[in-house]
Amino acid sequence: MAERGVGEPQAGGRQAEEDSQTRGATPTQGGSENTGVDVGVSESSESSILFVGDLVGSVGRRTLLECLPALREQHDPTFVVVNGENVAGGLGITPKAANEILAAGVDAITLGNHAYHRREIYPYLDEQPKIVRPFNYLRGQPGRGACVVEKGGLRLGVVNLSGNLFLKAGRSAFTEIDPALRELGEVDHILVDMHAEATSEKVALGWLLDGRVTAVVGTHTHVPTADGRVLPGGTAYITDVGMTGPRGGVIGVKREQAVQALVTQMPVRFQTSDDDPWLMAVLVRASKPRRADSIEQILMPRPNQAHGH
Ligand SMILES: [Fe+2]
Ligand SMILES: [Fe+2]
Numbered sequence: 001m002a003e004r005g006v007g008e009p010q011a012g013g014r015q016a017e018e019d020s021q022t023r024g025a026t027p028t029q030g031g032s033e034n035t036g037v038d039v040g041v042s043e044s045s046e047s048s049i050l051f052v053g054d055l056v057g058s059v060g061r062r063t064l065l066e067c068l069p070a071l072r073e074q075h076d077p078t079f080v081v082v083n084g085e086n087v088a089g090g091l092g093i094t095p096k097a098a099n100e101i102l103a104a105g106v107d108a109i110t111l112g113n114h115a116y117h118r119r120e121i122y123p124y125l126d127e128q129p130k131i132v133r134p135f136n137y138l139r140g141q142p143g144r145g146a147c148v149v150e151k152g153g154l155r156l157g158v159v160n161l162s163g164n165l166f167l168k169a170g171r172s173a174f175t176e177i178d179p180a181l182r183e184l185g186e187v188d189h190i191l192v193d194m195h196a197e198a199t200s201e202k203v204a205l206g207w208l209l210d211g212r213v214t215a216v217v218g219t220h221t222h223v224p225t226a227d228g229r230v231l232p233g234g235t236a237y238i239t240d241v242g243m244t245g246p247r248g249g250v251i252g253v254k255r256e257q258a259v260q261a262l263v264t265q266m267p268v269r270f271q272t273s274d275d276d277p278w279l280m281a282v283l284v285r286a287s288k289p290r291r292a293d294s295i296e297q298i299l300m301p302r303p304n305q306a307h308g309h
Helices: 002-022 027-035 057-075 096-105 120-129 173-184 200-211 255-263
Strands: 047-050 079-083 106-112 146-151 154-162 187-197 213-221 236-238 277-286 295-300
Touching: 002 079, 027 295, 047 057, 047 187, 047 213, 057 277, 079 187, 096 106, 096 120, 106 120, 106 154, 120 295, 146 173, 154 173, 173 187, 173 200, 187 200, 213 277, 236 277, 236 295
Parallel strands: 047 079, 079 106, 154 187, 187 213, 213 236
Antiparallel strands: 047 277, 146 154, 277 295
């Protein structure tokens, strides 16, 4: 089953690439023919963004660190962005964990509904410009919701949003995205992490932003969806990237505990599972400013445990 799991999504990724190619991703040539003027649409923005779904616990952090070298060698991503809302024992993030992730060369960290679970992160969220919590939280809450990171002369804007259905967010994701994009200013690419429970909110945000940003990626459910594609306006989209953590649990929790809680309807103390850790991510490739050429799903087992299951 594991082997099938690796093969299927990659086939889907190739399909997405083919779809985008048939859409006609030859901007410079087409522009020259139509107008007689070479608009010279910044060939220099050729780049790629690796976005990694919610790191769950220390096992998620270790899985990222062990998968990154192979991913860099294979895909050479310009930017790496990870969602870190579950990295501290399954809930929240600590300055130590965030520093370790950034030290591994990760360019930015996004969060979600567990952003404030650990108090020690509050000042860090205000001080560290490479970590973002949902932009549509209240302005008085610690941290920022948008940031710009730079690599090789390219600027990537990162926006984190929270859905409003079944999650607590002080303001609407759908009205706050405009001020968030304005705050980024002039950037080469924009990645929006829509951290939401409801698929409808994520799909709707994808359509709202199609043609305005490079990618809209969904997080929070910890289960990857099979709908990765480039929308007609050129925005890469997926409803949920999935998690980087234990597939052997229940969205990160030890399966015996999660099952017991559901069977008995009684409180159970949850612990993070470390069974069968996988990295779940997407790779977005782009050759035009703020538009994507392709989105490829990457689902890979933690290297040194690949033979253990
Ligand atoms: Fe999460
Ligand atoms: Fe979440």
